Amino acid sequence: MDLGYAVEDETFRAEIRDWLTSNLPAGWGDDGFEMSSDERKAFNGRWPKQLFHGGWICATWPKEYGGKGLTTMQGVVLAEEFARAKAPLRADFFGDTLVGPTILQWGTEEQKQQFLPRILNGSVRWCQGFSEPNSGSDLASLATSAVLDGDEWLINGQKVWTTGGHHADYCFLLTRTDPEAPKHKGISYLLVPMRQPGVEVRGITQPDGTAEFCEVFFTDARCPKDNVVGGVNNGWKVANSTLAFERGQSATTGYRRFEDEFKLLLEQATATGARTDPVIRQRLTRYYTKIQLLRINGLRSLSATLAGVKDPGVGALGATNKMFWSEMHQEAMQLALDVFGPSSMLVDTGPASGSWPGAIRDKRRPGYPVSPMTSAFFFSRSETIWGGTSQIQRNIVGERVLGLPKDPS
Numbered sequence: 001m002d003l004g005y006a007v008e009d010e011t012f013r014a015e016i017r018d019w020l021t022s023n024l025p026a027g028w029g030d031d032g033f034e035m036s037s038d039e040r041k042a043f044n045g046r047w048p049k050q051l052f053h054g055g056w057i058c059a060t061w062p063k064e065y066g067g068k069g070l071t072t073m074q075g076v077v078l079a080e081e082f083a084r085a086k087a088p089l090r091a092d093f094f095g096d097t098l099v100g101p102t103i104l105q106w107g108t109e110e111q112k113q114q115f116l117p118r119i120l121n122g123s124v125r126w127c128q129g130f131s132e133p134n135s136g137s138d139l140a141s142l143a144t145s146a147v148l149d150g151d152e153w154l155i156n157g158q159k160v161w162t163t164g165g166h167h168a169d170y171c172f173l174l175t176r177t178d179p180e181a182p183k184h185k186g187i188s189y190l191l192v193p194m195r196q197p198g199v200e201v202r203g204i205t206q207p208d209g210t211a212e213f214c215e216v217f218f219t220d221a222r223c224p225k226d227n228v229v230g231g232v233n234n235g236w237k238v239a240n241s242t243l244a245f246e247r248g249q250s251a252t253t254g255y256r257r258f259e260d261e262f263k264l265l266l267e268q269a270t271a272t273g274a275r276t277d278p279v280i281r282q283r284l285t286r287y288y289t290k291i292q293l294l295r296i297n298g299l300r301s302l303s304a305t306l307a308g309v310k311d312p313g314v315g316a317l318g319a320t321n322k323m324f325w326s327e328m329h330q331e332a333m334q335l336a337l338d339v340f341g342p343s344s345m346l347v348d349t350g351p352a353s354g355s356w357p358g359a360i361r362d363k364r365r366p367g368y369p370v371s372p373m374t375s376a377f378f379f380s381r382s383e384t385i386w387g388g389t390s391q392i393q394r395n396i397v398g399e400r401v402l403g404l405p406k407d408p409s
Helices: 007-023 037-054 072-084 093-106 109-120 235-247 256-272 278-306 316-345 372-380 390-400
Strands: 126-129 145-149 152-159 170-176 187-193 199-203 214-224
Touching: 007 037, 007 072, 072 278, 093 109, 093 126, 093 170, 093 187, 093 235, 126 214, 145 170, 152 170, 152 187, 170 235, 187 214, 187 235, 256 278, 256 316, 278 316, 316 372, 316 390
Parallel strands: 126 170
Antiparallel strands: 145 152, 152 214, 170 187, 199 214
């Protein structure tokens, strides 16, 4: 790793730090700082606007599309300072991190002018239409179809696990546009309006009463002909770019939420005496070691990017990293249950809501008898599934890096 910060990077760091000090609530990040639910709601309402006016949303995008045109290292510094201050950076994950970069890479100039400004200012919300009831890990087997009808695509099919589908204005949708082509070759990537006849969204109610995941049914729904990103029947390649953006983590900040979690576990193990158990102590050490490996691999990836070294095998690095942290975190949350012991079943176990890394914050149904720590445990069970299962990640590494034979059809 040959990583250093230039003088101009540190000057930029000071600029960000000053802005955060001026714009975050007084006392933010201090021990014991709390906000009432009304204060938190007001903050969540105004913060995206403050980010937009500060120019921090998608700041690495080119200036002609509303970004600041930051260098790679400036983008790293930006992520570091927001992480240091524990300040939220994203306004819309699906827009900022997934479809926006995809449009930047693959979109026409007209698509960039139409969609990117509205992603930046938050006037359009997005959802992702990839998985189907019978096409999850084997995404290329998807059956939702799009047939050209004059100047519009006519869409029929079903998507599932569509996060935020009930709030979205647009869906970046994978559809089959050539049923005669091999399954990877006949897919297109469409930008589909959600608020139209023929689109039905049904929430999937979770055990805690929330329904952020949705089923979406398309029945003769329509999409403009020119809303294909990356060309007709090239959607598989475009979608892999989107998945790479989803799996990517900020190189020098991705490990920090796990490090915060480790500190909470260590405090609890010390307070209860569990730290004296040699098995618990070894498992804590194992978690800390893996966090440092994650940190070092992030630095290695950043160094490779700065040196212009490409991923050895398309998607292999992202697959390895995703598999590593998701499995690591599942082990850690099992450790958390063992550290807290029987009290894990109590609703007030561990820190208050909002302070346990990985918890589904402030979304629980009132009276739902699970602590934020246990909520984080439940969510960790899904982490080896969404974004590509660990089994699929191992196939990618085995086939594209190790050169092993592909699975038989």
